Amino acid sequence: MFMKRAFSVLNKNSISSVVKNSENAVRGPVAIRAIQMKKEMATGKKFKFEKLVPMHSGNPQALGQPPITFGREVLSIMMHHQFGQDVSYDRYSVDAVDRARHYLENMDPQAIGAYAGKPDGYDPIKKEVIDFIRERDGVDVDPSKLYLSTGASEAIEIFLRLLINDPNDAVMIPTPNYPLYSACCVAYGGQEVRYGLDENNNWALNLEDLQKSYQDAKDRGLNPKGIAVLNPGNPTGQVLTKQNLKDVIEFAYENNLLVIADEVYQANVYNGNEFHSMRGVMEELGDPIKSKLEMVSMHSVSKGFTGECGLRGGYFEFTNLDSFAEEMIYKLKAIKFCAPTPGMIAVGTMVNPPKEGVNSPEVVSLYNKEKDHVFGGLQRKAGELYEKLNNMEGITTNETQGALYSFARLHLPEKFIAEADSLGIHPDLHFCLNLLEETGMITVPGSGFGQEEGTAHIRMTNLIYNDKVMDDSMANMHKMVSELHGKYS
């Protein structure tokens, strides 16, 4: 009755090279091997360690970080099916009930279970974000230029989509960098132009290098149209100085580049370093920059001391765009649907937390206590990573000034590198796979983020909430590294 099907539709040859070439290092070979191990452990197989330690992903609550009470109370109330009816919520703080009621009264009825009536999300939350940006940067944001989004990653996708129109169109991204930028450049058929961060200067941005990368790209016939600045940096953990930010903004202005200000780690700044938003610095630079430079800046509930990755909430805000570009953003966001409503609510409680003089003293005090506890732990562990990694043989690392990572340099023995070559994998991937087998620590090899040719790195997070797990892991790694250098020297 049937002809024989000649071949499968989707196979190695037929699938788009765009898909084949895209990469996600964080969920790459090390994470995949760890998932396999977890399955094997469940069936009784023994490894050299008792438990996997997931240090590869900036996933705070998976690593034990507790959620902030106020935000979760508001969400728990709003999720309740009878909320809005005459039901008392005496389990919760009055402040949380009030906030939930405020949202409900200013959103559509039953809004939590609905697509927002417009692609930019619900207005009462947007209003809180506008107040937050005003307080941070001293600027008044036009509501039509602010979108609540599914995490911050959506802004990256939308703006790279808008920028790339031709195979020679390019976006400047740091080396090393968070791999979603590369994946989007590839996916939309454009080019990435890498600018190096200076490892010897705590991963600072070097203006001369930036200019050189730009000029090289132009000489190769590319057309750089945007520049991504990740501050605090991922995977590199640096916090850029105000002068650094001024330099890059002026550079972008002079060279007609749209600035993508990826500031999702703005609440993760440690040990006396200071965060400056690019929006604020742009304002400070005055005209013509503040009224001409095209910029999008973004934030997320996934990081900081909020750490609500699972809720997928964020926002992006843009300045000085052509009205046609604004129309296109509206359309693209509409095609992608509105952000998840629980994520939107989480954005509201993150940017507008309990405040002295507004909320009841107990609620403010609990919030401050929780914040200080979580933040304090992250700050302390950022210091521990720095110290302990630098104490290991053949490992050097910069201070984790911000974000959730140390990006440490691996100086590996020649024989180990040769072994990796013979396996056809990068030496740092070989190292991370070994580390996993020996200690259960899941990490990300630097080769997944892009790094200077001939170097090897490892990204690890300071997010392990439990002190003993953190201490034991670092001790296990120390031992593994010593043994490795002994064995391969």
Add this chain to the structure above:
Amino acid sequence: MFMKRAFSVLNKNSISSVVKNSENAVRGPVAIRAIQMKKEMATGKKFKFEKLVPMHSGNPQALGQPPITFGREVLSIMMHHQFGQDVSYDRYSVDAVDRARHYLENMDPQAIGAYAGKPDGYDPIKKEVIDFIRERDGVDVDPSKLYLSTGASEAIEIFLRLLINDPNDAVMIPTPNYPLYSACCVAYGGQEVRYGLDENNNWALNLEDLQKSYQDAKDRGLNPKGIAVLNPGNPTGQVLTKQNLKDVIEFAYENNLLVIADEVYQANVYNGNEFHSMRGVMEELGDPIKSKLEMVSMHSVSKGFTGECGLRGGYFEFTNLDSFAEEMIYKLKAIKFCAPTPGMIAVGTMVNPPKEGVNSPEVVSLYNKEKDHVFGGLQRKAGELYEKLNNMEGITTNETQGALYSFARLHLPEKFIAEADSLGIHPDLHFCLNLLEETGMITVPGSGFGQEEGTAHIRMTNLIYNDKVMDDSMANMHKMVSELHGKYS
């Protein structure tokens, strides 16, 4: 100090034609005009109506549909910051507390606030989906072929991304159809090949027409690689017969097409019609089809009587894919992050609701009561739409057998069509904008979904929960239509 910037980076000329050409009819000119009206109403401007009636979007809770208690109880409990500690949840049913505990114990600790450890989502929810598919289709799903997703739309994006590798690669999609398919074909640089649904036969799929479209496409040098089947249909509201489904599956098999089975409206089937899943029909057809045909089928919490659009939960499940294709799906889903956790939980409570013999009688009885109430209302209003639209001058429509829409044919006066032409807009858009001004009803013109050349349609939803609002709206539309025919005849 600065050079003058020559131009804005993003403008009408520089933005990718892919972006310019993509469309979203549901959030198109009529919805945009409605948002503007809403703003004007807030400042005191008067219109001919008191309130906007959003009949353009399949957004159940925004239109008053209440959420199902059980699902929301589980979510409210899991969102609570102390859940998992020794706290009693006496506000909720014991069954909801038990389910929440079951999820918690089988997920990672604090999983609700975390990215799932793997791109396919949390296992206890996946297990419930596997049981659901077994019960529905009599098949055992391999867990590695099932992904929890951000609504169902993510599966459309991923599979169209995989299928399109060349400008001549094409996906067959129905006319009319839900616009995300066209948008993805455009975005990934491929072609759409339209196959007509037969309006004179209640929008059934006609095999001869399908074969003809396929052959025409081949003759034009295109390479059709997949076929999307929406059942129940959007915007057309038909439910395909089992014979129809067998025909299209055999057709796909013979012509080496991957089948995209979009079944998000499977719980919206009215008045004696019956839903057959393509997965089940494929199984019934036996070998070689059941062991060879590449298919992905999907479902969502947004529709049905669940109606949780705001939570963005869904799943997709695929069969008979090449292992390389499976690896690429894993990678693409990893790049896009896991689905929002509240959406995953909602998938669990949707596919595994309270059941007799498992749950307490009160909880089962409340669930059944809620379900019957919501479903009964939708079924009744589907009938009302059919009857009332057919009673209006120059409007004919098919029965809404399923989904949430009537897609009615507009037979418009020549003078009205000429007026639309002079405005440079499609006559059905002109009609929908008029309807909005006169009655406040927000609808979608058929031209946004693709339709047979020379015809005009309107899509309206049966979701208006409040009977009086529904009745008044239909009466207002009746009056508007009569007046329009009087004025333009």
